[in-house]
Amino acid sequence: LQTPLLNLGDTLGAMVIAYIFLHIFWFFGVNGGSVVGAVFNPILQTLSAGNVAGEHHIICQQFQDLFATFGGAGSTLSLVIAMLLFCKSKRIKNLGKMSLVPGIFGINEPILFGLPIVLNPAMLVPFILVPTINIVISYFAMAMNFVPICSGVNIPWTTPLVISGFLATNWAGALLQAALLVLGVFIYMPFIKILDKQYLQEEMSNVEEDDEDISLDDLSFDDL
Template sequence: MDKLEKLLMPLASAIGKNKYLMAIRDGFLISTPLLIVGSVFLLLANFPISAWTDFVENCMIGDMSLAALLSKQSDATFTIMAIFATMGIGYYFAREMKTTPIFGAAVALMSWFILMPYNFSAKIAGLADATGVAVNVPEGATSMVRGLDLGWLGAKGIFVGILCAIISVHLYAWVEKKGWVIKMPAGVPPTVVASFAALIPAGIVMVVFFLINTLFTACGTNAFQFIFEFLQTPLLGLGDTLGAMIVAYIFLHLFWFFGINGGSVVGAVFNPVLQTLALENLNLYREVGAAGYTIENGAHIISQQFQDLFATFGGAGSTLSLLIAMLLFCRSKRIKDLGKLSLVPGIFGINEPIIFGLPIVLNPVMLIPFVLVPTVNIILSYFAMNMGLFPPCNGINIPWTMPVIISGFLATNWMGAVFQGGLLILGVFLYLPFIKAMDKQYLEDEQKAMESQEEEIDLDDFSFDDL
């Protein structure tokens, strides 16, 4: 235990104090409320009941279907998620670098769009000549179109956004600290002072990214394509594996065991990969629909929703199973009372009362099931999805507080909800021997406490007349 603590505590401290990882973590959180609201509309457009989907697809409002109108909210959130992420990371990293956050967000977006390719290949359809007569177009013909490729605004552009935000804000803060700014005389409004002070740092950032973009162009490519092929794709391939998920979750729960928020520590490194995989799943789900959404068509099993909805139920350690075991099979007053108090929060994924109240922190008896149950959930869920028992999570941003069974139905289908229920029950029996051992100890302690109270002498009843 001492060796493990000596290993994990410095690691957690290093990650927790790393300004780059903290900026990336906090920057992604900016888009979370928007994605959750967008998910509600996307669920309404693709709710897994055929009668409802037929209705929204056939209900026309003007020249658009109700399904298309509902889906537009996801275009305004999921499709341009990379913009939110770049802006958010730039903002929080500027705060870490002790410079103006809003200008950090601005230069991050500016540098990202400088590297953005504005020409992309698109299929040609519906052309007409100058007289308005339709022109025959060969099937599958393409042409270069000037505009923004929505793929780069979403999942494919996230890693470029991370790099642009970190590099541009770093450069901006460095120039500012050098004192290379325009200083205005006293009496000028603060907003004007801040605007002119940002002029030279922002200009230098623009020149640097102009040179970077020119270099990529001279090499016949662009930064987005290069980073996607040589950085993002290998990282996603590494993160999209059962082994990576298991290792990440073992470390996550070991951190929690020592009282450190493992989700924050491990998530700072792993969540950008999981969120990108989830966004790719969502794009595929929107393109092919529920019927075509399969692993064979490119759906990822590992994703943010897989982690949130199938690895743990009731919070870290999948402690909702532990709560059920406490309430059904334990007899000590301490465990029973704690279980009653923790049940409602646990249903919604909040388990700090159990983590610190049972406790699980620094409790060797509970370490094994605390790590084992989520690991079993991950392995069984992975193989169930891989064998086609139910599809991978569809990428819709369902909050991690969504109760079990409901979350499984919304993220996959009714079979996924049933499977969640089975894992929840399995977790009860995996926790049972360990919580019963604690229950036995607590019963003995309570019995000793009662006997001690009975043996106490009441001095008020003592009299020297009895001698």
């Protein structure tokens, strides 16, 4: 039974499908990593052990942890950068500033539940699309020997990108991570700008309402 499962898990299609389901779970507020990982991670860990032993597996635990997403599910470190560079609303700007450092270490709950991404249809497409593109590009980069496969040595998923890519492969892996991060920024950009426009209008409406509340026309001296 183990061999068929390993052969199935060691494919691009299996990785993409697993990550689509993982992100659908997250979209509905369920920890997709825990649900999908309960089935998929043992396979990936076995493939990583095979790489340590001299086998050749592109798909493995380090591939998932270090090249599929940056900053947590949805590769939201790219989203955080897009928020800081292209958005004008105070809500998104402040959330971006608060989420940058955690995102560097793979923590993205502030974005998932604060932006939010959970149950927000406007963000579903890039939330699934960016990790999928990361997986496909990374897979073919390794399959075509532009980037070495991961060594199988355990690199904590909290290790910042570029450093983690270098440790898992070499400088080519670090450059691949950086390129994918930038690509993700531009994929997220049009979607977050739509949300930013909505939040900016809400903020302007709130300011106008506050101005009306303190209008001098409403003041009366009859009670003095």
